[in-house]
Amino acid sequence: MIYESSAIGEIALSLLKTNKAMRVHSIFNNGFNIVNDKNDLIFIGTDKNGYFPFGITINKYTMHYIKETLQVGDILKTAASSLNHNDFMLSNRNAEVYLYSKVNKSDIDSIKSVVSSYDFCDYNSSDFSRDKLNRILADLENPDVDFPLAYLVGRGQGLTPSGDDIITGILYINCLEPFIAENHLNSLKLYIRESVTTIVSENFIRLALEGVFSRRITDIGETPDKETVDALLELGSSSGRDTLYGIYMTLNRR
Amino acid sequence: MLYTIIKENTYQDSIVLMLLSQKLSAMDGVDKASVMMGTPANKDIFKGAGLGTPELETASANDIVIVVDTADESKVDEVNEAVDTELAGGGGSDDSAKSSEAHNWKRALELANKPNLAMISIPGTYAAMEAENAIRNGLHVFMFSDNVPKEDEVRLKELAHEKGLLVMGPDCGTGIIHSVPLAFTNTVAQGDIGVVGASGTGIQEVTTIVDRLGKGVTNAIGTGGRDLSTEVGAITMLDSIKALNQDPKVKVITVISKPPAKEVQEKVENLLRSIDKPVVALFLGAKPEYQEEAIYHAYTLEEAAVASVQLSNGEEVKFTPTSIDGLKADFEENQKGIKAYYSGGTLASEAAMMIKHSLGEEEIKDEGFTYKSASHEVIDLGDDMYTQGKPHPMIDPEKRIEALETSADSEDTAVIMLDNVIGYGSHADMASELAPTIKRITDKAASEERSLVVLATVVGTDKDAQGYDKQRQILEEAGAVICDTNDQMVRTAIELIGGKVAQPETEMKSFDKGTEDLSVDEKMMSLISNNPSVINIGLKSFTEAVENSGAEVVQFNWRPVAGGDEKLMKVLQFLNNYEGENV
Numbered sequence: 001m002i003y004e005s006s007a008i009g010e011i012a013l014s015l016l017k018t019n020k021a022m023r024v025h026s027i028f029n030n031g032f033n034i035v036n037d038k039n040d041l042i043f044i045g046t047d048k049n050g051y052f053p054f055g056i057t058i059n060k061y062t063m064h065y066i067k068e069t070l071q072v073g074d075i076l077k078t079a080a081s082s083l084n085h086n087d088f089m090l091s092n093r094n095a096e097v098y099l100y101s102k103v104n105k106s107d108i109d110s111i112k113s114v115v116s117s118y119d120f121c122d123y124n125s126s127d128f129s130r131d132k133l134n135r136i137l138a139d140l141e142n143p144d145v146d147f148p149l150a151y152l153v154g155r156g157q158g159l160t161p162s163g164d165d166i167i168t169g170i171l172y173i174n175c176l177e178p179f180i181a182e183n184h185l186n187s188l189k190l191y192i193r194e195s196v197t198t199i200v201s202e203n204f205i206r207l208a209l210e211g212v213f214s215r216r217i218t219d220i221g222e223t224p225d226k227e228t229v230d231a232l233l234e235l236g237s238s239s240g241r242d243t244l245y246g247i248y249m250t251l252n253r254r
Numbered sequence: 255m256l257y258t259i260i261k262e263n264t265y266q267d268s269i270v271l272m273l274l275s276q277k278l279s280a281m282d283g284v285d286k287a288s289v290m291m292g293t294p295a296n297k298d299i300f301k302g303a304g305l306g307t308p309e310l311e312t313a314s315a316n317d318i319v320i321v322v323d324t325a326d327e328s329k330v331d332e333v334n335e336a337v338d339t340e341l342a343g344g345g346g347s348d349d350s351a352k353s354s355e356a357h358n359w360k361r362a363l364e365l366a367n368k369p370n371l372a373m374i375s376i377p378g379t380y381a382a383m384e385a386e387n388a389i390r391n392g393l394h395v396f397m398f399s400d401n402v403p404k405e406d407e408v409r410l411k412e413l414a415h416e417k418g419l420l421v422m423g424p425d426c427g428t429g430i431i432h433s434v435p436l437a438f439t440n441t442v443a444q445g446d447i448g449v450v451g452a453s454g455t456g457i458q459e460v461t462t463i464v465d466r467l468g469k470g471v472t473n474a475i476g477t478g479g480r481d482l483s484t485e486v487g488a489i490t491m492l493d494s495i496k497a498l499n500q501d502p503k504v505k506v507i508t509v510i511s512k513p514p515a516k517e518v519q520e521k522v523e524n525l526l527r528s529i530d531k532p533v534v535a536l537f538l539g540a541k542p543e544y545q546e547e548a549i550y551h552a553y554t555l556e557e558a559a560v561a562s563v564q565l566s567n568g569e570e571v572k573f574t575p576t577s578i579d580g581l582k583a584d585f586e587e588n589q590k591g592i593k594a595y596y597s598g599g600t601l602a603s604e605a606a607m608m609i610k611h612s613l614g615e616e617e618i619k620d621e622g623f624t625y626k627s628a629s630h631e632v633i634d635l636g637d638d639m640y641t642q643g644k645p646h647p648m649i650d651p652e653k654r655i656e657a658l659e660t661s662a663d664s665e666d667t668a669v670i671m672l673d674n675v676i677g678y679g680s681h682a683d684m685a686s687e688l689a690p691t692i693k694r695i696t697d698k699a700a701s702e703e704r705s706l707v708v709l710a711t712v713v714g715t716d717k718d719a720q721g722y723d724k725q726r727q728i729l730e731e732a733g734a735v736i737c738d739t740n741d742q743m744v745r746t747a748i749e750l751i752g753g754k755v756a757q758p759e760t761e762m763k764s765f766d767k768g769t770e771d772l773s774v775d776e777k778m779m780s781l782i783s784n785n786p787s788v789i790n791i792g793l794k795s796f797t798e799a800v801e802n803s804g805a806e807v808v809q810f811n812w813r814p815v816a817g818g819d820e821k822l823m824k825v826l827q828f829l830n831n832y833e834g835e836n837v
Contacts, residue, residue, distance in 0.1 A: 002383045026263065026316075065357045072263060087360045089383065127299065154293025154315055157271045161291060195315050197293050237270075 003066065003088060005044070007057040008095040011207065012042045015054065016078045016092075024074040025199060028159070031063065033200060034076055034083075041203040044083075044090070051098050051215040053207055056083075058090065066090075098215065108176050110224035112251045118229070120245050127155060128166060128242075130249070137170070137253040143181035149188050153205075154197035162242040164201035169246020171208040172217055179250075185209060217243060257330045258309035259320040260292070264341060271318070274340045278322060278333055286323040287333065291315060355809045359387055362789045366808040370781060373436060373800075374399055374423075375792030376812045381424060382406035384791055384812065389414050389421070393789065394781050397423030397478065398437050398796070400638075404485055407478070411489040418775025420493055426476040427454030427679075430461065431786050433472050434805045437796055438648065440677035441717035441803075445470020447562045448498035450491055451510035452477045455598030455675060456538065456555055458713050460510060462677075463559035463739055465715040466722075469566055472503060473782045482514035488522050495522075497778045499529045506565045507533045508558055512603070513540040523549070528768030532565040534558050538600065539607050544763040553758050555604055556741035575757060577745040578737060583705040585668045585751070591629040592747045593661040594671035595654050597647035598713065599624075601673050601740045602634035608744045612755045629666060633657065648680045651687035658688070662695035662706060669707045669747040670695075673740065674725055676714035678799040685712075685725040689732035696733035707750055710734040711743045 008016075015022075015036065022034040022042065031045015044056040046063055058066070069087040077084040082091045124130055132151075139148035149167060156162030167188075174180045189209055192202045207213070216235050219228040232240045271289045278287035288305055290296040292313030300306055305321040313319045318341070322333050356362035363369065372388035374381050378401025385395045385402075389410065402424035414421045422429055422436075428451075429436035433444050440458055442465045449471050451457040461471045475498075477490040491509070498504045509526065513519070519537065526533045526549055533549045536558040542551035550571050552558035561571040592609060596602035606625030610617060615627035622639055625632040633640075635647040635654060647653050654672065661667045672692075674684050681687065692708050699706035710729045714722045726736045737743035745755045785805040790797045791812050800807040 002380050069358050069360050087358050151295065153295060154291070155295035155299070157290060159291075161293060161296065163295060196295070197315050198291055199316055237272075 003058060003062040003090050005056045005058050005062075005090055005092050005095040007047070007051055007055075007098055008092050009051060009053040009055045009098045011053040011212065012056050013080060013092075013097060015040055015042055016083070017080045019078050021075050021077050022083075024070060024072050024076065026159075027067065027070055027072060029063075029067075030060075031058075032066070032070060034078075035199060039199050039202065041199055043200070053098070053212045053214065054203055055214075056090070056092070056095070062090075107221055107224050108173075108251070111176075111220055111247070114220075114224045114226065114229055115244065115248045115251060117226075118244065118248065120248055123245055126162075128152075128162060128245070133166070133249045134254055137250060140170070140180045140184050143183050147184060147187040147191065149184065150191065150196075153188075153191060154201070156242075158237065158239075159198060160201045160204060160236065160239050161197060162238060164197055164205060165239045165242030166246035166249075168204055168208050168213070168217070169243040169248075170250045171205070172213055172221075172243075173247055173250040175208075175211050175213075176221060216240065220247070255323070255325060255327070256305060256307045257322045257324065257327070257333075258307045258313075259322070259330070259334055259337060260309065260313050261318040261320070261337065261341060262314075263316050264318045270340060274320075274337065277336060277340070278320070281329065281332065281336070283326045283329045284322055284324045284333065287320065289318060289320045289337070292317045292319040355811050356789075357811050359391065359810075362791075362808050362810040363391060366789050367787050367806050369393055369787045369789045369808065370777070371396060371431065371786040371788045373788055373790045373792070373796055375437070375790075375796060378402045378424065380812070382410060385410050385421065385424075386413065388789070388791075389417060389419055392417070392419070392777075394419050394777070394786075395421045395423070396429055396431075396436050396476075397421065397426055398793070399423070400425035404480060404483070407480060408485055411481075411486060415489050415493060418777040420475070420497075420778055420781060421478075421490055422476050423478040425480075426478045428457045428474065429476040430471060430474040432782060432784055432805075434786055434788075434803045435678050435799045436476075437799075438675070438677065438679035439474075439799065440465070440713070440715050441719075442474075442715055443470035443717075444472045445566070446503060446505035447471050447508060447566050448501065448504035448506070449474035449508045449510065449562075450477060450494040450498065451475070451508075452479055452481050452491065452512065453510055453538070453600040453603075455673075455713065456510045456536075456600035456604075458598065458675060458677065459555040459601060459740055460508060460536075460559045460562070462713055462715050463556055464563055465717075466738075467559065467563045469563045473498065473501070475782075477511075479512075482511050482518050482522070484515045484518060488514070488518050491522060492525055493774070493778060495525055495529070496772055496774045497782050499531060499772060500774045500779055501782055503783075505531065506562050507531055508562045509533065509535045510555070510558060510600075511537055513537040524768045525770045526768070527765055528770040528772060534561045534565065538603060541611065541758040542760055543758070545760045546763050546765055551760065554608070554741040555600070556739040559739075573757075575745055575755065576738075576742050577749050578735060578742065579749070581707060581735060581746070581750060583668070583707050583750055585705050586665075588666055589668045589705070590751050591631070591664070591666040592669045592671065592751060593630070593657075593664075593667050594632040594744075594747075595657040595661075596624075596632070596634050596671075596673050597636050597654070598673050598675050598740075599634045599636055601675075601711075601713070602632050604740055605671065605744045606632045608741075608755050609748065612748050612753050613751075631661075648675050648684070651681070651684060654688060655691045658691045658695055658708075662699065667706065669709060669750050671743055671747055672708065672710045672729075672734070674710060674712045674714075674729065676712060676720040676722065676725055677718045679795070680720070683720060683725075683728075685720075685728035685732075689728050692729065692732040692734050707747075708734040709737055709743045709747055711737045711740050713740075 025033040025035040139145045152163035216232045275289045293315040372393045375398040381399035475494040536552040557573045602624040788807040791810040
């Protein structure tokens, strides 16, 4: 079988170019992950969760059929134009390439005003209360305290634990308006390499540290309105909202 | 008591894990349960909730960890089962996995019983890739798909040849493998004549004439129109000839092609001269200049069929062309045009050749015509040019009706020629579609006291679903003059306007016997000596013909994806919708 992808992120494309083979790491209803031996990851899946810099977008029918044969541990031979599995080929010949420029720094006030209208009270009864996050955010600005993010990394449910999504939100605002002490950013870079969270999260955070975010997040900076924010909220089962909470808390930090 | 279950390297969306936690906690006999990824932070949460266990510490960030608090150890199995079901996708049913149709190679190969042939009719851009998959899975390939780049054809055929496999096509419309009809094919009696041809309707015309003459064809191998090009080098034709030569059931080998490049023709003839069985060769379009001991060179399709039958009967070849005489026509002075509207490309080529060779008018080069001169025109309405966004004229009468109307009104038209190719893949009753128009134009001409002759020929056998005799009868009742073969129809037309088709004068020539290696791979022999077990990738209507003849077929539901070939997709859609109503 030959399937076609419709879009491919810049990071995914460069991984395909530099790796001859990648391994199926995990399979979900809407997609699957492949990794190389350094745990660099490509997410191949439907656009249900938006476009990712390390994503390859396929339609739901393709995913349905791929799932029939795919098993964790399968090897896919990779080239820029295609991924080859024993039972199918995924062609990128007609895929649109998504480029990820570093986020621009202009619209922080607009983002703040849009995001302020959302309510995150329910987080107060979770591991990620307002007080807890405010303490972490304050510590992030202070180079002389211990690494404050260990609490968040890998904390919570699912593919990208909530704590990691919150970190992504914090890092996005930091990109627009840097406030985190350099030593903490360096610590985070090293810390996530220590198998403290899922591979998927690790990749998200690693790229966020390089200023690369998924489309749904950068859309907010580019067009700060209710529509783009709502689109982020739909991401994953709670990932989008967790990310937005990170953004919200960072913009409103004391 | 705490029990820990670890699912290594397993993932699920957080919502699934949360629901799973709730589900497990709600189970009878379970006091508490939690499901989380085994990250260090989450291990803290487990511990904070009183669910810390020694096993928990061994879990990694990429494992799903389930800790269950229960007094009843037997509950652990139940929990484990629930977890597995949930992680496998919520136990939801996957209907496609249960169906007898396949969506991928793995499934198709599982479902099929020792498959040895893939029929491919998906858009050209993907066809080559699937053909390669088929070859790599050890299957012969029948490629109905067109628009396959020539370099892909060369590559596929070389690959197949290396592996002892055959690629029929691309753009192969017809084939009979061990009496199993493939694609657009007639039901023909079994027999000792083996046919290999680079043209679809050429094979249909020859095999149906053979059938009507009381003999049969067990294997008619289509090679695709470009097989005899210099680049492809007749790979499929050469392998097919060798296979037919090794088949003890084959007495006569009949080869049909357009005149190929000189070096390719030499290659083919060299092989033909190396074998001991009698051969009939037709390089349609050229006048044969000589005959030779072991090879009978035919001029027309009918001649090739008749010669094959005579050789199979052990007789000397003696072809006497026929035409229908006694037709009354009183054409006006300016009425000397023959207008032919074909659905079969090779039949159109044959008509063009005979008109060109006999009537001597200067040919006007025009892409839309197989042949055009001041008075005459021959059009293959099945050409890509006319089928853009429309079904093939073998299944859609519209274009022909249009052509009939226009040409009948044209003052210079004397004779109109039509073919009606029946069999698998064709319209269920094309004669009835064309009949009203034939009646209207002949009636109109009669009312204007103008002579107009409509000639028609039906390509088929009495075993075809449409009914050979019935189709002839309908056309005849509408006012057409029915000819037995295309050869006869064209000769009749030419004679009606005062011309005559001369049979080429040939001299006897002798050649040294060829010394080609005649060995054939076992897989090739197995293909032509047994009912094929088919994996059909694409047009579902092709499975019917295969099933009806008792061969096994597994439908591989290839999904056309964005960027596919629109033309073939439309044909596909049409055919798939069409079969329910007809045949």
